[in-house]
Amino acid sequence: MFLNTVYVNSSAYISYYISRKYFNQKIADYCFFFYVILILFSPFFLTMYTDILALPLLSVQIGLALALLRTDNLSKVAKITSLLGIVTGIAYFLRPTALVLIIAIIVCLLFYKNWKKILLAILIFVISFGLIFSGGNFIKNNQTEIQLVEGNGLSKTALVFVDLGLTFTGTDQEDMKNNLLQYIEESKRDDYNNGMFATENVLKDIKRRLADYNLLTFSAHILVKLGATVMDGSLGWTYFENLEFEKTPYISPLYEKIKDNQLLTVIRHTLITKDTRGYQILFTIEQLTWLILLYGLALSIKIYKEVEEVNFLQLTIFGGMLFLMIFEGGKTRYLIQFLPQIILLSSLGLYGRVIEDTE
Numbered sequence: 001m002f003l004n005t006v007y008v009n010s011s012a013y014i015s016y017y018i019s020r021k022y023f024n025q026k027i028a029d030y031c032f033f034f035y036v037i038l039i040l041f042s043p044f045f046l047t048m049y050t051d052i053l054a055l056p057l058l059s060v061q062i063g064l065a066l067a068l069l070r071t072d073n074l075s076k077v078a079k080i081t082s083l084l085g086i087v088t089g090i091a092y093f094l095r096p097t098a099l100v101l102i103i104a105i106i107v108c109l110l111f112y113k114n115w116k117k118i119l120l121a122i123l124i125f126v127i128s129f130g131l132i133f134s135g136g137n138f139i140k141n142n143q144t145e146i147q148l149v150e151g152n153g154l155s156k157t158a159l160v161f162v163d164l165g166l167t168f169t170g171t172d173q174e175d176m177k178n179n180l181l182q183y184i185e186e187s188k189r190d191d192y193n194n195g196m197f198a199t200e201n202v203l204k205d206i207k208r209r210l211a212d213y214n215l216l217t218f219s220a221h222i223l224v225k226l227g228a229t230v231m232d233g234s235l236g237w238t239y240f241e242n243l244e245f246e247k248t249p250y251i252s253p254l255y256e257k258i259k260d261n262q263l264l265t266v267i268r269h270t271l272i273t274k275d276t277r278g279y280q281i282l283f284t285i286e287q288l289t290w291l292i293l294l295y296g297l298a299l300s301i302k303i304y305k306e307v308e309e310v311n312f313l314q315l316t317i318f319g320g321m322l323f324l325m326i327f328e329g330g331k332t333r334y335l336i337q338f339l340p341q342i343i344l345l346s347s348l349g350l351y352g353r354v355i356e357d358t359e
Contacts, residue, residue, distance in 0.1 A: 004052050008039050011055035015340050018063040019347065022070070022309065026354075030296075030347035037289040039339070041282070043237060043272045050094045051336035057091040058098065059340045062313075065105045068121065069308050077117055081124040088125075089132025095337045097323055104315040108308060159202045161327040166209040170225040170330030179205050228330040229321070233290030234274070234283050236333035241273035296346030296353075303352035313345040 012035035020028035039055075064084040071077060084102075091098035102125070109118045160176075167175045181189050183201040188194045195201075213221065258264050270278035297317070304310040320338040328334070335342065 007052050007055055011059045011340065012036070012040060014056055014059040014063065015343065018059065018066065019344060022063075022066045023348065024351075027344075027347045027351045030350055031343050034289065034293055034343045034346065037286060038233070038235065038293070038343075041271070042235065042286070043239065049333070049336070051333070054091050054094040054098070054337060055340065057087055057094070058101075058337065060087050061091065061098065061101050062340055062344065065101060065312065066309055068105065069108065069312060072114060072117055074116065074120055077120055078124050081121045082128045085125040085128025085130075086132055089129045089136065092129075092133065093136050097320065097337050100319040100323060100338075101316050101341070104312055104319055107315060108312045112308070156197050157199060157202070158327070159199060159206065160197050163202050163206050163209065164328045165225075165324075165326055166206060166213075166221075168221050168224065169228065170221075170324075170328060171228075176205075179208070222325060225325060225330045226321075229324055229332060229334065230294065232332035233287035234332075235286075235336060236331045237274055239272055240275045241269065242275055245275065292350070293342065293346045296349035297342065298349065299353050300345050300349030303349060303356065310345065310348055313341050313348070316341045317345060 012032060015035060016028050016032045019031045061084065064080055064087065068077065068080045068084065071080070088098050088102055106118075106122065109121065163180070164171070164173060164176045167173075177196065180196040180201055181194075183198075183204060184194050184196050266278065269276040271282060273279060274283065300310060301314065317338060320335075320341070324334055
């Protein structure tokens with residue numbers, strides 16, 4: 001929990017610093033405000049999701065990308081892209097979607113046709129990213145702390161998450177697994193490692209799902225998935241006071257010692273357990289803040305037409321949403337991995353609106 005607090009706070013500071021450096025103080029203030037309400041006051045720092053762990057790296061990624069966009073000095077380009085490759089290489093092992101930003105920055109650079117800069121940036125990035133990626137794989141393959149069970153169809157490949165994303169809500173794992181079981185011999189279906197995730201099985205199920213959709217039902221599927229992805233200001237927080245609602249309940253050994261502490265009970269009911277009255281106050285604040293954030297995103301599209309940095313951020317978020325529509329989506333929590341870009345872009349939109357109103 002302590003480390004998660006470090007990750008969240010460092011990401012907030014890095015984003016604040018980057019916003020102030022590359023834009024202005026007002027935009028930095030907006031960014032910090034959104035971080036405080038949506039993340040720093042959120043119980044997500046309690047969780048062990050890799051989304052939280054990756055936040056500082058994703059924030060640094062944005063800063064390096066903005067620096068790359070603003071310079072044509074080849075020496076600086078080499079330094080920036082080498083750092084960008086290192087940071088992305090580390091972030092990739094936590095959140096593979098870190099590559100979405102890289103794709104966006106390359107597309108933006110291609111539009112401006114500075115071929116020397118583009119080729120140098122790609123070359124240096126591939127080398128630095130490749131070194132980190134290779135080193136990470138070497139460590140993973142040679143570590144002895146965790147025993148990896150190997151076998152065909154045991155691990156979930158990217159195609160499994162495409163199949164999951166094609167369930168109607170985009171998150172229905174039970175539906176996905178039940179349908180994958182039809183490709184497994186009946187006598188083996190109850191086995192834990194029955195090979196249901198084998199690529200040939202997943203491909204069959206993807207083809208079946210696509211064939212079952214028509215234009216109307218697929219459109220409904222996308223709308224449901226998109227709506228569920230962007231609707232929740234609490235970012236999909238699902239911890240309950242009533243353990244009957246918990247999928248995998250865990251009671252801390254300390255609970256017996258603190259359960260009668262009134263102050264801690266108020267904190268828990270206000271900040272952590274979503275089925276209590278106190279939490280509804282926090283949720284209302286978060287939801288209103290989230291709506292303002294989405295409003296800022298819409299404004300950024302309207303106000304900024306040909307600003308390179310804004311186009312880059314918009315492209316990154318578009319790529320992120322496209323990723324979530326193709327792969328597993330349907331939960332606002334999945335947007336945490338794109339939150340640094342979303343917050344900065346929304347802040348730019350809100351600032352642009354303020355400037356328009358004062359002119």
